[in-house]
Amino acid sequence: MASRPRLAILGASARAAAQSAIRAGFDVVAADLFTDLDLAAMCPATRVDRYPEGFAEWLSRANADAWIYTGGLENYPELIDQLAGMLPLWGNDGAAVRRVRDLATLHTALLHAGIPFPATRAEPTGLPLDGSWICKAGGSGGSGVWLLDSRAAADRATRQGAVYQKKLTASVGFPASAVFVLNDTPGDGLIGVTRQLVGPDFGAAPFQYAGSAGPIDLPPPVVPVLRELSRLLAGQFGLRGVVGVDLWVGADQLWVLEVNPRYTASVELHELTSGVAALSLHAAAFAKWRPAGPVPCPPSTRTSAKKQIVYARHRLTVPPDVNPGVGASMATAAEIWLADIPRAGETIEPAHPVVTVLGRLESADGERRFSNAVAAVEKRLYT
Numbered sequence: 034m035a036s037r038p039r040l041a042i043l044g045a046s047a048r049a050a051a052q053s054a055i056r057a058g059f060d061v062v063a064a065d066l067f068t069d070l071d072l073a074a075m076c077p078a079t080r081v082d083r084y085p086e087g088f089a090e091w092l093s094r095a096n097a098d099a100w101i102y103t104g105g106l107e108n109y110p111e112l113i114d115q116l117a118g119m120l121p122l123w124g125n126d127g128a129a130v131r132r133v134r135d136l137a138t139l140h141t142a143l144l145h146a147g148i149p150f151p152a153t154r155a156e157p158t159g160l161p162l163d164g165s166w167i168c169k170a171g172g173s174g175g176s177g178v179w180l181l182d183s184r185a186a187a188d189r190a191t192r193q194g195a196v197y198q199k200k201l202t203a204s205v206g207f208p209a210s211a212v213f214v215l216n217d218t219p220g221d222g223l224i225g226v227t228r229q230l231v232g233p234d235f236g237a238a239p240f241q242y243a244g245s246a247g248p249i250d251l252p253p254p255v256v257p258v259l260r261e262l263s264r265l266l267a268g269q270f271g272l273r274g275v276v277g278v279d280l281w282v283g284a285d286q287l288w289v290l291e292v293n294p295r296y297t298a299s300v301e302l303h304e305l306t307s308g309v310a311a312l313s314l315h316a317a318a319f320a321k322w323r324p325a326g327p328v329p330c331p332p333s334t335r336t337s338a339k340k341q342i343v344y345a346r347h348r349l350t351v352p353p354d355v356n357p358g359v360g361a362s363m364a365t366a367a368e369i370w371l372a373d374i375p376r377a378g379e380t381i382e383p384a385h386p387v388v389t390v391l392g393r394l395e396s397a398d399g400e401r402r403f404s405n406a407v408a409a410v411e412k413r414l415y416t
Contacts, residue, residue: 040312041095041120043081043088044103045173048072048373049301050312054101056304057313064091065103070374085109092116099123099320101312103296105173107134123319125272125294133270133292136169136196146265148258149288151281152199157187160197167240169291170195174242174298175231198290206283208290210245210299211259213276214311215267216318222263224311226251226280227299236344238384244341245299248306254285262289274315275300298340305338305393337394339403342373343410345381353377355388355413368393369406387414 039060042050047063051072054061061076064087068080081087085106092100099121106113110127117126125133132138136153143150160166164182170193171177179186181197190197208229213222227247235243251259266272270292277297279290300311355374369392381387390410392403 038098039096040123040316041092041097041100042103043092043100043106044295045084045105046373047078047103049298050101050103050296051076051078053296053301053304053310053312057310057316059312059316062095062097064088064095067373067375069372070376071372085112088112089115089119092119095120101296101315104293104298107294108171108173110134123316124274125276129271130294133266133272133294136198136291139289139292142265142269143262143289146261148262148265149286151201151288151290154197157181157190157197162187165200166197167200168193168195169198173293175238175240178240180239201281201288201290206281206287209249209280209282209287210297211262211278211280212297212300212303212311213263213266213278214314214318215263215272215274215276217273218267220264220267221260222267223259224300225303225307226259226282227302229279229299230341235341236346237342238344241344241384242298242342243344244339244389245302246339247299247302247337251282252285255282255287258287266292274318275311301391302338302340305391306336337399338392339394339400340372340389340391341403341407342389343387343407343414345383345385345387346415347383349381349387349414351375351377351379351381351387352413355410368395368399369403371410 037060040054042061042063045066047065048069048071051061051063055075063072063076064079064081066084068078072078079091081091097120101124107130110130114127140150140153160181162181162183164180166181167178168181168190169178181187208231209226210229211226212224214224215222225248227245228249230244231242232239237243266276272294275296277293281288281290304311371388372391373389390407
């Protein structure tokens with residue numbers, strides 16, 4: 034393998050993983066649904082219009098040494114195996130994805146391990162239509178989740194083959210994301226946990242992922258549970274590399290909601306606050322290889338960071354400059370900057386992502402500065 038191998042990155046959005054891979058020392062090519070300005074500036078990037086089928090044609094021409102996938106592809110295990118037959122996959126194969134994404138299989142394994150999991154049903158018989166249960170039908174970032182609160186919601190669940198899960202509320206905790214790096218030796222692969230920003234409070238649809246903040250300190254009783262979860266995912270499910278887990282964290286307990294067996298949206302916050310390039314660790318889990326001289330990202334002195342996705346409130350056309358005085362990039366000394374930057378003149382449909390605000394919360398008023406930056410971006414978009 035070349036001293037600087039070429040890594041192909043594909044998924045709904047490739048920007049964060051591409052940045053991580055470049056910091057780790059890889060030569061990168063990428064394909065996703067957006068090909069935003071910052072992705073196109075850092076590596077050769079292609080917009081795939083036929084999602085996800087178009088990735089096969091793109092990968093056949095990518096001239097890469099290996100490939101990884103990001104969000105959304107875990108819903109297409111057959112495609113993962115097809116692409117893995119074309120080029121070495123540094124990621125979890127279709128069989129592993131099927132096992133861990135099957136909520137009944139995951140529920141049984143967690144139950145035997147003593148790890149809490151919300152009540153889950155394959156059939157709606159006897160369930161109330163009062164919003165105390167949710168329907169889950171694939172998707173990513175919460176896009177395939179809705180309340181079981183009406184006959185129409187139940188009919189949609191039947192059409193889409195959803196499973197049903199007891200809804201957890203703010204009275205018992207909050208949504209969070211754990212990131213692990215797993216390898217052939219099951220152990221404590223936990224990198225950290227961040228709090229999730231979810232739903233209408235952040236301009237997103239109900240249950241839709243809108244960002245992350247952290248890392249956060251965990252209640253002492255839940256730390257051994259996460260260590261056991263790490264061993265379970267690596268040992269029983271055979272997962273490798275960077276893996277994300279959606280959680281609900283309470284004062285003295287946590288619940289596992291689902292497992293995302295790939296590089297997730299919250300990983301870059303851990304990279305920001307630790308200075309580690311996660312794709313270097315990910316590559317070592319599959320190829321027993323690390324690039325020479327990985328370039329870390331500048332760590333935060335306060336070990337806290339935040340990202341928030343700005344969603345379109347209505348159909349809009351991207352103005353010539355969506356960056357109203359916000360810092361240039363992660364590579365600079367900026368405290369707050371933009372990522373996933375769309376092209377001027379591009380049309381964004383309602384409830385679709387427009388741009389991501391990222392920041393290191395280093396100053397005492399970092400949260401206020403971050404909120405002001407989000408408000409300034411939205412003002413620019415709509416005026």
